Amino acid sequence: MSDDALKQFRVQIDRIDDELLRLFNQRAALAQQIGHAKQGGAVLRPEREAQVLRRLNEANQGPLPNGSISQLFTEVMSHCRALEAPLSIAYLGPAGSFTEAAALKRFGHASVCVPCASIDEVFRKVESNEVRYGVVPVENSTEGAVGRTLDLMLQSPLKLCGEVPLQVHQCLMSNSTLAEVRRVYSHPQSLGQCQGWLNANLPHAERIAVSSNSEAARLASQQADSAAVAGKQASERFDVPLLVENIEDDPRNTTRFLVIGDQQVSPSGCDKTSLVISAANRPGAVHDLLTPLAHHGVSMTKLESRPARSGLWEYVFFVDIEGHQQDTKVAAALAELGQVASFVKVLGSYPVAV
Ligand SMILES: O=C(O)C(=O)C[C@]1(C(=O)O)C=C[C@@H](O)C=C1
Numbered sequence: 001m002s003d004d005a006l007k008q009f010r011v012q013i014d015r016i017d018d019e020l021l022r023l024f025n026q027r028a029a030l031a032q033q034i035g036h037a038k039q040g041g042a043v044l045r046p047e048r049e050a051q052v053l054r055r056l057n058e059a060n061q062g063p064l065p066n067g068s069i070s071q072l073f074t075e076v077m078s079h080c081r082a083l084e085a086p087l088s089i090a091y092l093g094p095a096g097s098f099t100e101a102a103a104l105k106r107f108g109h110a111s112v113c114v115p116c117a118s119i120d121e122v123f124r125k126v127e128s129n130e131v132r133y134g135v136v137p138v139e140n141s142t143e144g145a146v147g148r149t150l151d152l153m154l155q156s157p158l159k160l161c162g163e164v165p166l167q168v169h170q171c172l173m174s175n176s177t178l179a180e181v182r183r184v185y186s187h188p189q190s191l192g193q194c195q196g197w198l199n200a201n202l203p204h205a206e207r208i209a210v211s212s213n214s215e216a217a218r219l220a221s222q223q224a225d226s227a228a229v230a231g232k233q234a235s236e237r238f239d240v241p242l243l244v245e246n247i248e249d250d251p252r253n254t255t256r257f258l259v260i261g262d263q264q265v266s267p268s269g270c271d272k273t274s275l276v277i278s279a280a281n282r283p284g285a286v287h288d289l290l291t292p293l294a295h296h297g298v299s300m301t302k303l304e305s306r307p308a309r310s311g312l313w314e315y316v317f318f319v320d321i322e323g324h325q326q327d328t329k330v331a332a333a334l335a336e337l338g339q340v341a342s343f344v345k346v347l348g349s350y351p352v353a354v
Pocket residue numbers: 031034035043044045046048049052076077078080081084
């Protein structure tokens with residue numbers, strides 16, 4: 001391309017940027033007015049944000065893919081929201097964790113993100129109003145449920161306000177060569193996600209479970225013959241060279257995170273409801289739990305059992321269903337479920353991730 005042609009294109013880009021600048025500020029001023037009109041009510045409206053992203057994804061004609069449109073407008077809304085009031089979010093840390101990436105994916109970079117040392121601490125900070133929302137991992141497509149999050153949801157008065165799926169890529173990092181590695185540090189979930197690769201490529205290295213992937217990278221940065229399995233960002237943060245990228249056994253390896261808060265989210269038009277239920281200890285009781293859903297045409301998208309922690313071999317079931325608890329058929333199914341289950345707790349209705 002000639003210098004002249006390049007200049008021409010850049011003049012056009014400058015003009016568009018000027019227009020975008022004007023429009024961003026016009027949009028932000030409207031958000032400020034909405035903020036005043038809310039009169040102290042919740043600034044974050046997850047249902048509205050989901051509707052904004054869905055509408056734009058439908059209208060999008062490219063060349064930007066829908067993923068980029070969602071990312072850009074999440075940031076736009078993040079900055080508009082921050083003008084209404086600053087939003088604080090606790091997440092399972094440390095800084096650089098996959099949970100931080102999930103929090104940023106959902107809330108954008110204009111929020112105040114507070115790292116916590118444990119899932120319990122995230123719940124505590126939200127319950128005590130130290131922060132407005134929390135982000136915690138709930139399940140991984142390879143390794144399954146995160147039990148602590150489920151157990152805390154069962155006990156906590158907080159509601160589910162959203163979900164964030166995040167594709168998780170694991171890397172092997174070390175100051176040594178692959179042949180020299182004798183020890184591999186990582187969080188147990190990450191070791192599990194890469195066990196096929198580790199069996200094939202480092203069969204004789206000892207696998208050592210530690211509290212977080214960041215801690216693993218820190219240890220690998222300080223010890224000879226040691227490696228860590230962690231996200232790419234940990235390699236930069238602790239200055240440990242990447243040896244191999246994308247070592248997760250399933251390239252679609254995805255972790256689902258939950259947003260928790262003291263807020264009932266309104267219907268967005270495409271929602272999910274999460275519940276915990278349990279059955280009396282009699283024949284057919286578990287089967288009876290599912291009948292009200294089928295009866296009212298409500299689809300179940302997840303069923304997970306957990307020990308109830310109240311008696312030996314007693315279980316609770318974590319169930320996700322399609323729809324919002326205010327939808328007529330979901331409300332009818334929940335009312336009927338209340339008649340047959342020995343325990344029902346609605347954890348929250350929230351928009352399906354965009
Ligand atoms: O519509 C609102 O309630 C707004 O405050 C505006 C806006 C946005 O920027 O579009 C910002 C925050 C809310 O979470 C939802 C949307």
